[in-house]
Amino acid sequence: MRLTRWMLSTVLMSTLPVGAQTTDWKKLEFLVGKWTGIAGEKDTPLGAGQGGFSFEPELNGKIVVRHNHAAYNSGAKHDDLMVIYLDAPNDTPRAIYFDTENHVIRYNLTFPSLDKVTFESDGTQPGPRFRLSYWVEDKVLNGKFEVAPPGADYKSYMNWTAKKD
Secondary structure (H helix, E strand, O other): OOOOHHHHHHHHHHHOOHHHOOHHHHOOHHHOEEEEEEEOOOOOOOOOEEEEEEEEEEOOOOEEEEEEEEEEOOOOEEEEEEEEEEEOOOOEEEEEEEEOOOOEEEEEEEEEEOOEEEEEEOOOOOOOEEEEEEEEEOOEEEEEEEEEOOOOOOEEEEEEEEEEO
């Protein structure tokens, strides 16, 4: 059964405790669900790839968890997990990311426009900064991952598009 966006947002919001139903948390509704993504040959340093990811509320809606798996034509594979949560005392949206290459990234979230979210590393960790963005255009979810070496600007590392399953 396919769920409409309204049904998905109703499900998400009904699982969130009343205190967690902040404006920022509601802004993530467009991501909820299962997605199939593709990247072209020049969109990643690993070449063309495909995969799937999901954003699902868990722990009675106290968090949203993203599971991601990608496989590339080069033979490379990537798996990661991200937990999005509302940080007390102000319910500031944040995330923590883990992957199979032993990366751990702590993100702050911003919402530059409707149906767009940017995850930006908090800058307290040594090394490069990271920025992950999702936005909807013409019913397609776009994604971009950028990296900035210390003292430099962000440069695109990977781009992809995805459609809801």
